[in-house]
Amino acid sequence: MPESPNPANSPGSVEPAQKPLTAIPTLAQTATERKTVAVSSALERIRRTHPRSSRIPDKTFALLILLTGLSVFAIVVFVAWELVDKSKLSLHQFGFSFFWGRDWDPVNDQYGALPFIYGTLVSSFLALLIAVPLSIGVAVFITEMCPIRLRPIISFLVELLAAIPSVIYGLWGVFALAPLLREYVEPFLAKTLGWTGFFSGPMYGIGMLAAGIIMSIMVIPIISSITREVLTAVPQSQREAVLALGATRWEMIRMGVLRNARIGIVGGIILGLGRALGETMAVTMVIGNRAEISRSLFAPGYTMASVIANEFTEATGDLYLSALVEIGLALFLVTLIVNALARLLVWTITRGQTGRASA
Amino acid sequence: MNRALRVLFCIFTLSSGVMAQTTLNGAGASFPNPIYQKWFSEYHNLHPEVQVNYQSVGSGAGIRQVQAGTVDFGASDGPMTDEQIASSKVKVLHVPTVLGAVVPAYNIPGVSQEVKFTGEILAGIFLGKITNWSDGTIAKANPDIKFPNQNITVVHRSDGSGTSYIFTDYLSKISSDWANTTGKGTSVKWPVGVGGKGNEGVAGTIRTLPGAVGYIELIYALQNKINYGSVKNASGQFIKASLESTTAAASGVKMPADFRVSITNPPGKTAYPIASFTWLLIPTNPADKNKGKLLKDLVLWCLDSGEAMVSALSYAPLPKEVADKAKDAVKQQVK
Numbered sequence: 001m002p003e004s005p006n007p008a009n010s011p012g013s014v015e016p017a018q019k020p021l022t023a024i025p026t027l028a029q030t031a032t033e034r035k036t037v038a039v040s041s042a043l044e045r046i047r048r049t050h051p052r053s054s055r056i057p058d059k060t061f062a063l064l065i066l067l068t069g070l071s072v073f074a075i076v077v078f079v080a081w082e083l084v085d086k087s088k089l090s091l092h093q094f095g096f097s098f099f100w101g102r103d104w105d106p107v108n109d110q111y112g113a114l115p116f117i118y119g120t121l122v123s124s125f126l127a128l129l130i131a132v133p134l135s136i137g138v139a140v141f142i143t144e145m146c147p148i149r150l151r152p153i154i155s156f157l158v159e160l161l162a163a164i165p166s167v168i169y170g171l172w173g174v175f176a177l178a179p180l181l182r183e184y185v186e187p188f189l190a191k192t193l194g195w196t197g198f199f200s201g202p203m204y205g206i207g208m209l210a211a212g213i214i215m216s217i218m219v220i221p222i223i224s225s226i227t228r229e230v231l232t233a234v235p236q237s238q239r240e241a242v243l244a245l246g247a248t249r250w251e252m253i254r255m256g257v258l259r260n261a262r263i264g265i266v267g268g269i270i271l272g273l274g275r276a277l278g279e280t281m282a283v284t285m286v287i288g289n290r291a292e293i294s295r296s297l298f299a300p301g302y303t304m305a306s307v308i309a310n311e312f313t314e315a316t317g318d319l320y321l322s323a324l325v326e327i328g329l330a331l332f333l334v335t336l337i338v339n340a341l342a343r344l345l346v347w348t349i350t351r352g353q354t355g356r357a358s359a
Numbered sequence: 360m361n362r363a364l365r366v367l368f369c370i371f372t373l374s375s376g377v378m379a380q381t382t383l384n385g386a387g388a389s390f391p392n393p394i395y396q397k398w399f400s401e402y403h404n405l406h407p408e409v410q411v412n413y414q415s416v417g418s419g420a421g422i423r424q425v426q427a428g429t430v431d432f433g434a435s436d437g438p439m440t441d442e443q444i445a446s447s448k449v450k451v452l453h454v455p456t457v458l459g460a461v462v463p464a465y466n467i468p469g470v471s472q473e474v475k476f477t478g479e480i481l482a483g484i485f486l487g488k489i490t491n492w493s494d495g496t497i498a499k500a501n502p503d504i505k506f507p508n509q510n511i512t513v514v515h516r517s518d519g520s521g522t523s524y525i526f527t528d529y530l531s532k533i534s535s536d537w538a539n540t541t542g543k544g545t546s547v548k549w550p551v552g553v554g555g556k557g558n559e560g561v562a563g564t565i566r567t568l569p570g571a572v573g574y575i576e577l578i579y580a581l582q583n584k585i586n587y588g589s590v591k592n593a594s595g596q597f598i599k600a601s602l603e604s605t606t607a608a609a610s611g612v613k614m615p616a617d618f619r620v621s622i623t624n625p626p627g628k629t630a631y632p633i634a635s636f637t638w639l640l641i642p643t644n645p646a647d648k649n650k651g652k653l654l655k656d657l658v659l660w661c662l663d664s665g666e667a668m669v670s671a672l673s674y675a676p677l678p679k680e681v682a683d684k685a686k687d688a689v690k691q692q693v694k
Contacts, residue, residue: 103548104548105548106545106546107541107543107547108542108548170556174563175563178564178567178568179567202510202512204512204553205567205568206553206568207553284556285556289517289553290549290552290554291548300553310518310546310554310556311519311545311546312419313389313417313419313518314418314519314545315419315519315545316418316419316423316443
């Protein structure tokens, strides 16, 4: 293959194109705009100096990218096929009633997935309920209102939350959060909101509520860092324009920033939801692991990921193993459905709108 | 030139040394993992040509892998069932190695004494029939302790484990109610309570939850200095679990030829009632004769010199007669 003299491969050749640009920064220009200009002018230079560059690297590149793109498809299909194949026995035995069966009894080989599906959905929803307002608040504070010196510290702390291993969250949940919930939070909730039925019954500390709170803490860094990026991408001119119309700071953030960034924020929430649905270790340690559906959030519950992690290593019977794999299949389907619904939500929000700051 | 030759020679001798080493692969129970690792590394020091790679993937996975013949030996906290033996491609010998015990741990506000449990009390609590520490059945067994009016919260293992198997096996023998409704297994449908992951999860929940009672491995309780209660055995004695009383549990039991025996609730006067063997699963007719020979020597060594090391790691050693019987079986049955 002839060596192509394509200067786009060497970063050195892009730099001279950037130099004059950095010399003329205007206040209104955001970082993104500057980058776009830099890249397009670099491309222009290449076209001018090398009008007939070889097409072979281009084709190879296209093929490679196609392969990487298709690999995602292949992985998903492979996982789905494997899950269906390995859960055949259980699919055959229980049919679709597996998905709404409430009984999980390995000793008598009776398996139903509903308590786990319920636990996964409720704990994830609870996590989002707590994490979404908090993370958006954190992101708005960091980008819009935070004193410049505090900004890197808070950003660092938020990212630190993401770096803590989930088993540490779990231990913290057992030893610190659960007693706190049992002593103070749950009695308070039972007294004020007990009439709803969501906050009643014996208080163990561990249970669905603890799982939701732990997960929300784990999800916050994901949602807030994506939201922060999206908010930073909103052009400064938007803010200035809204302020110039006489808006207060709150109105500026609401209309000028959050409105423009909402597609990206929803994207961040979807990613956070994905994390919550699949979270295993920390949840297992605090959820109480009881395969029952109860209205009260104080009661212990169980999630799909937890039951697989808990019981797979010691499962012996063929049907038992098959049922556990089918739980995996159920988790796969639930994730698929939830993601599809979230996409639908994004689509309804953004219909007829140009995704200005959806980066 | 000379130097290059010497280097080549060195490489040759080194690689031949590596090639002469045989690796035995094992997988299974996590409960005996610390002592197995200790044994296998000691054995490797004595016999550098044998390297044992043991993975503590859980009893269930150990049984599956030895059935499929993907490992040279397996290990399990519960004996293989008749169906598992029937469906297995590989015929195995159960070799008991050490003993484990399961103890009741509790957190009762205002009670610092050692609580005495009977089988009736434990079954009642875990079935959800005894729900308060002030219950008369508990008071009767502990006349000198004043129990508070405190609700009981049951804490059990959420992960499938040999510990749960031993405990539910004991409850099944004690209470026909338990045997009929819940049964025994590494994971069961617990009538009441919350699940903690691992010994640490159960112990942690008990520690922070007033009124909680659960069961943990004796080793874990000893190593972490957790208080636990004594349990009434079949001859009416309240026995606190210790390495001696656990070994005693195995002494009074009639050992069947295939070693698949449950020793919960044994007859001995000094026996602790919630104990069990853990087994190595050794293929009796290994495909690789050389490996089979090495494995046989290894197992015999474990049952002989190995048993002397177990107490240091808080495992209960086999009674002498059981170890001797196991050695004979290995010598005769493993080809």
